[in-house]
Amino acid sequence: MNTKYTELAQNELVKYLQKPSSEFTCEDIIKFIEANGIEMVNFRYAAEDGKLKTLNFVINNKEYLETILCQGERVDGSSLFSFIEAGSSDLYVIPKYRTAFVDPFAEVPTLNLICSFYNSEGQPLESSPEYMLRKAVDTFKQETGYTFKALGELEYYVITDDEKFYPGVDQKGYHASTPYAKWEMLRVEALSLIAKAGGLVKYGHSEVGCFVKDGIYYEQQEIEFLPTPIEDAAEQLIVAKWIIRMLGYKYGVTISFAPKITVGKAGSGLHVHMMLEKDGKNQMVSESKLSDTAKKMIAGILDIADALTAFGNTIPTSYLRLVPHQEAPTNICWGDRNRSVLVRVPLGGIGTENMVKDANPNGAPLKLNRDSKQTVEFRAPDGSADIYLLMTGLVVGSLHGLQMENALEKAENLYVGCNIFRDENKHILEKLDQLPASCWESADRLKAKREVFEKYGIFTKGLIDNKIKILKSHNDAKLSEVLYGKEEQIAALVDKYLHVM
Structure with missing residues (x-):
């Protein structure tokens, strides 16, 4: 345990897991969800307009939770970026575990994760601003x-x-x-x-x-x-x-x-x-x-x-x-x-x-x-x-x-x-x-x-x-x-x- 990163941390996952967010794993996210009564997961990602978009998931069971955390989900890229054509618009959004935080505005206990975009071949989307950085x-x-x-x-x-x-x-x-x-x-x-x-x-x-x-x-x-x-x-x-x-x-x-x-x-x-x-x-x-x-x-x-x-x-x-x-x-x-x-x-x-x-x-x-x-x-x-x-x-x-x-x-x-x-x-x-x-x-x-x-x-x-x-x-x-x-x-x-x- 590295108290340098956890003693006075405000992020609830850092406090509970007793490790910096850069070290979060899928197992850590599941552990926190199970122990803290989290009922929903939100995937968040910035599109071309710079504002956060949202995909909501109700946690039905552990198998489903593991699936979305490990495989992400499909989205319509042409509705998110003007340079993506509708004919080949399917993208994946994959969560980055280090970005996880409890949603302070949700009515039910909810965990937010920022996502990266991937193409149909499973490669990072070359034209995604996040990937360019x-x-x-x-x-x-x-x-x-x-x-x-x-x-x-x-x-x-x-x-x-x-x-x-x-x-x-x-x-x-x-x-x-x-x-x-x-x-x-x-x-x-x-x-x-x-x-x-x-x-x-x-x-x-x-x-x-x-x-x-x-x-x-x-x-x-x-x-x-x-x-x-x-x-x-x-x-x-x-x-x-x-x-x-x-x-x-x-x-x-x-x-x-x-x-x-x-x-x-x-x-x-x-x-x-x-x-x-x-x-x-x-x-x-x-x-x-x-x-x-x-x-x-x-x-x-x-x-x-x-x-x-x-x-x-x-x-x-x-x-x-x-x-x-x-x-x-x-x-x-x-x-x-x-x-x-x-x-x-x-x-x-x-x-x-x-x-x-x-x-x-x-x-x-x-x-x-x-x-x-x-x-x-x-x-x-x-x-x-x-x-x-x-x-x-x-x-x-x-x-x-x-x-x-x-x-x-x-x-x-x-x-x-x-x-x-x-x-x-x-x-x-x-x-x-x-x-x-x-x-x-x-x-x-x-x-x-x-x-x-x-x-x-x-x-x-x-x-x-x-x-x-x-x-x-x-x-x-x-x-x-x-x-x-x-x-x-x-x-x-x-x-x-x-x-x-």
């Missing part, structure tokens, strides 16, 4: 020897009738507390349920966005996770979005992960932090400074960052968020602790022991033998992101950087140590390439750089073609210019995309 992780490990970890920052709005009692201050909601933040209790419940579902939660807080418009109250929240293998990071974000929406349904409020609610107010992003490990040691630092490995990784991501918007910014309102002076990136560059850049290097916990001693002069802090917490943060994506494909793209970009001959030179040239939007830095701003300004432009950038994504066979040609087609279908070239000053049209567009991925 797995291929990317395996390729990255083989090529570099590094383990790729990530975490997401999930921002969303709670939308209700106007809250006049203890009103919040417009655009001053950052870290507000109840009673000025009205929906802290929903966030706290979400934190608890996400942890019980296996999510590694770092913290939650209210965000900047707080305003009233046309008698409707908007309050922004954020939940941030801890670093974990990137496949797990992707799936805990998908599950977390489902849980938060379910709580909105429970409380009768609207939850939106949309990138932009209205012009002039804070939009919601989906920032992704990344780190590389080898033999359990963080490779992002060397001698207390950002390592060359990290800089090469950043260079590779920046080199394809414009094309990455095809997976991280997938709807027209994504590009209403990516505008200057809104703490959202518009230019392809990186810097330290700088929120005007595309890739930010946040504080990494260096020197905190001295701060703790200063704050607690009468009590010596614990002597923690911990590695650096340093990550790098990609700030462009938003709630419309196809999470599996976004994460896959970030792995591909990082590998691209580690293999680029001029990666360190590129990183040096794209580093900015200032606020690039200040007048005195205009000469720096003018030298930087910009992110796309529409889905149409994003599709063009993806088409131009598709070779990087298709290298090693990670992204399939068909998926890239399909993604370009979908982005172009929005027909939103120069949308910001067309909509400028037209509030009713902007409101209609926001409403259309209020419930994104």
